Amino acid sequence: MGEETCLPTVEESTEPPICTQRNYHGPPTTTGHNTQAELHVHGEGPPAPLTAAHTLTAEEVAQELGVDLRNGLGATEAKSRLALHGPNKIKGAEGLSLWEILLRQISNSLTIVLLITMGLSFGINDYIEGGVITAVILLNICVGFYQDYKAEKTIESLKSLSAPESHVLRDGTLYKIKAVDLVPGDIVNLNVGSIVPADLRLIDGMNAYTDEAFLTGESLPVEKTPNLVFDDEALPTGDRTNLAFSGSKMTTGRCIGIVIATGMHTEVGKIAHMLRQKDTGEQDLSTVALVRKRIVGGVKTILGLVGTPLTVTLSKFALLLFALAILLAIIVFSANKWQVGGEVLIYGICVAVAVIPESLIAVLTITMAVGAKAMASSNVIIRKVSAIEAVGGVTNICSDKTGTLTQGRMITRKALIPGVGTLEVYETNDPYNPASGHVKLDGERLLLDDFSPNTTFDRFLRTIALCNLSTVEPLEPSPTSTEEDTIERKESADRDDERDTDGSTIQSGRLTRPTTASSQTATEKWKAMGEPTEIALHVLAMRFNMGRERIEATRDLTQEAEFPFDSTVKKMTVAYRDHTTSSLEIMTKGATEFVLPILNVSEEKKREILDAAEGMAADGLRVLCIAHKFLPSGSDLSERQAIEKDLDYLGLIAIYDPPRNETKGAVRECQIAGITVHMLTGDHPGTAKAIAQEVGILTRNVPNANTSTTVMVAKDFDRLTDEEIDNMETLPLVVARCSPSTKVKMVSALHRRNRFCVMTGDGVNDSPALKMANVGMAMGTGSDVAKDAAEMVLTDDNFASIVKAVEEGRRLFDNIQKFLMHLLISNIAQVILLLIGLAFKDLEGHSVFPLSPIEILWVNLITSSFLAIGLGLEESQTDSMFRPPHDLKVGVFTKELITDKFIYGFFMGSLCLASFSIVAYAGPGGGNLGTNCNEGYNDSCGLVYRARATTYATITLLLLVTAWEVKHFSRSLFNMYPTSPDSASKTSNHQKRIRKGISVVPTIWRNHFLFWAVTAGFLIMFPIIYIPVINKSVFKHEGIGWEWGVSFACVAIYVAAIESWKAVKRRFGIWSGGHKVRSREDAEMNAGLDTGIGGASVREAVAREK
DSSP states (O other), X not given: OOSSOSOSSOEEOSSOOTTXXXXXXXXXXXXXXXXXXXXXXXXSOSOOOOOOGGGSOHHXXXXXXXXXXXXXXXXXXXXXXXXXXXXXXXXXXXXXOHHHHHHHHHOSHHHHHHHHHHHHHHHTTOHXXXXXXXXXXXXXXXXXXXXXXXXXXXXXXXXXXXXXEEEEEETTEEEEEEGGGOOTTOEEEEOTTOBOOSEEEEEEEEEEEEEOHHHHOOSSOEEOOTTOOOSOTTOOGGGOXXXXXXXXXXXXXXXXXXXXXXXXXXXXXXXXXXXXXXXXXXXXXOHHHHHHHHHHHHHHHHTTOSSSHHHHHHHHHHHHHHHHHHHHHHHHHHHTTTOOOHHHHHHHHHHHHHTSOTTHHHHHHHHHHHXXXXXXXXTEEESSTTHHHHHTTOOEEEXXXXXXXXXXXXXXXXXXXXXXXXXXXEOOSOTTOTTSSEEEETTEEOOGGGOOOOHHHHHHHHHHHHSOOOEEEESSOOTXXXXXXXXXXXXXXXHHHHTTOOOOEEEOOSOBOOSSSSSOOOOBOEEEESOXXXXXXXXXXXXXXXXXHHHHHHSOEEEEEEEOOOTTTOEEEEEEEETTTTEEEEEEEEEHHHHGGGBSSOHHHHHHHHHHHHHHHHTTOEEEEEEEEEEETTXXXXXXXXXXXXXXXXXXXXXXXXXXXXXXXXXXXXXXXXXXXXXXXXXXHHHHHHHHHHHTSSXXXXXXXXXXXXXXXXXXXXXSOHHHHHHSSSOOSEEESOOHHHHHHHHHHHHHTXXXXXXXXXXXXXXXXXXXSSEEEEETTSOHHHHHHOSEEETTOOTHHHHHHHHHHHHHHHHHHHHHHHXXXXXXXXXXXXXXXXXXXXXXXXXXXSSOHHHHHHIIIIIHHXXXXXXXXXXXXXXXXXXXXXXXXXXXXXXXXXXXXHHHHHHHHHHHHHHHHIIIIISTTXXXXXXXXXTOOOGGGHHHHHHHHHXXXXXXXXXXXHHHHTTSSSXXXXXXXXXXXXXXXXXXXXXXXXXXXXXHHHHHHSSHHHHHHHHHHHHHHHHHHHSTTIIIIISSOOOXXXXXXXXXXXXXXXXXXXXXXXXXXXXXXXXXXXXXXXXXXXXXXXXXXXXXXXXXXXXHHHHHHO
């Protein structure tokens, strides 16, 4: 690290710095003198970085850092500082080793209990059971390890944000050096396209703009103001315009700055540090308390008591089962007066193992994997499988704005054109596509193919197209384009390059029609080059077939002069010669307050224009004023001030970063599902509020939507103490000018309110909150850092995909309850059977197994497993997104599930006991249970083996029927899918035909996997009972005849008992028996939303999608 300290690539730059001749007015400084270094004591680490540099002048910063602005640092001093501060790079995480990934797979109590069970099985020489449990454990570990290893990345992707090399002033000469060797005090030169290599205090600049969306969320390039000095030390990062931040990109202009922070002390480095921190409270603990806390934390991690609600709940449940298994073994040994011989030991272990749902972890892993695949088809990639279920319980979604709720690209929203009217653009899917969306003029939709602009409108469109340096075109030439058009586009692009426009190209991912908004058919993708504001204006002109290239090609015009946009004048002007009229046409666009003084209108008209501009700005729009005039052919074009005066006002035009078309519907779906949506953005309050209102986060129906805390600026929110935040009735729905710490503070506040939070975002600034949230969702086109910190990635960057993820999470939660119920019913039945079965004694006084160990294993791992997987694949309930999130404190083990599993298990266990007893004692044989029938077959074991086969057949048949019964906890098996008010919008045509009454056929056929699992379980039962050797030697039973009547009679009694219990729940409204199927209208009323047009439009959108 830092071996090559100074001038590793000694390449002198031929481009002079902007201010090499700048006069230095501060206190005298000498090259190599470091005031910070003098105060530093070796061995104490690098000195603290310069803080609040935005409140100091460039000269004061230079004095603090001990650097001469005219010459920069000396080579010796730079080498010393590099040794002191270290390399200018972000420290990535140590990386997740293979052992850590493996530990993650076994760090849950259920796996540990299975490992213990496996050991006991091998300990009593039951190699079949031990081998099967080993296979289950290995299956779970392999599937989980593969998924985690494939998805896992490290934080070192932050390094991709750093610049590879920089132009630095040292010893009075400009060198190109590796950015990793920059040190505080270095003087750095930046040009268009440069990546800022470290945090800089700018000294000077010319028309400098940087793209900081990755850090601040600001959707537009930020203008840099080197000469400004701010007073507020707590100024939001995005407002510190006299600084340039590491990782941002220069979009236009040039500038020079002093390095004030490198490596982990930069703003990006601070985010990396926040990501690396595991517990911010450890620093206040004593050594003993810290050791104790870490030991407890380690034990909890190994036992799986840290993680999602489901992970923690199942781990606690596994520990409870383990304790119960020990208790049952003690009961068995006690019943035999602690004469723990071979028979008693095997029976005791068999009872203990019966209470463990061996297949649960395998079923859960497979169900999660299937859920992950389903979510991938909905454009949601799962990095941590446990997050699938967790997202179903989300109560709050904290979303970034730029690129998440919005499209991340600028479009023209509105234009006020005197003599024409108010022009508005709606429903744009692709901002670069001139044909995307539609246009309204004074509220009436325009058919652009048939529309001809009048003279005023033509002049307005011509001005915004020609006073423009951007290029918008298909990614590849249109099939209908002429060779001349292609050459013309190339020449236009060449002219743009000569004008020093941004050379970065952003490609559109949509297939659209050609360059104009005509009715031509095309399949090109679109791209745009230039400044976002100019691209938005150019696209508007192209909607009317008046793009710059077309105008230049069809009209006899020649550009005579250009006065570029400058941060001091805030406007741009071009002059074109019209050879047809022999006149000069002057076209200007710029900030309203800078264009107004040069307009040839009255003061009253200027106030009117300003009021209109301020009105649009209050709606979060960026407003430009468009002006124009004609000059005689021989006019002098050399003086800008002479050209830019007495202009004719053409209109105002407003642009913004539009919401995605799907966002409003998705936000509404979240609100209907009882989920609160918050917007946390680095953008300005006005813009944030306008977008929030447009997408429905802020509406008159939202609770406390009109209070002063609904929309807050980050610095106001950050000033509040935790106690003050907790005393707020509701947390703000919109927080503007957010820093990374603000988002983390919001997530913490939600956690203190016991809310389950999802954080979405795409920038580096979102990463700490993504990691801290219960479930982090990153955008597919976002930074690698955000993806690394998140549990899920939305590949289509669409907020609407979150609705699909939540629905899938809720489906999975419901289905986990169903297969948990099924597996535990089986375990309870077996425990009842085996415990009471202690009373079945053979002629030697040993307890006889009502079921052999291999029968128990087969039922638990084969029969039940596939049925449970089938239940895990059940479709989502029709009202899953119309009900509030489930109670995370209760989790999957609701009172209803716990009660039902004992009732079902009692019925099943009792009937299994009855079947064994009837065959063993009431049938032929008279209760002669033989001798040593647990070990193997002999002539005295015929009765026991038939009784076992009957019991095995009974429990198998009951489990098959139970798989259909637990599809719903209160609806009858014969009327599982009653017609509901929402069926028209949520079910298929086949489902609509289902009527109340006998509907058992649709019930058993609807889930095809479950149907075939039941069918296979029924069919495979016969060879297991009848095939020689397999029946007697392996399963320890034999073929049966009249005993089948006992088994089927038990099935009939079981169905009658379960249906009676469900009828009682429905009759008295117990738990799910008291819940009606919710309709969309019910959910909208509960959420306080209008149920009129909005609900209808959402339903229509769903219907169209289907």
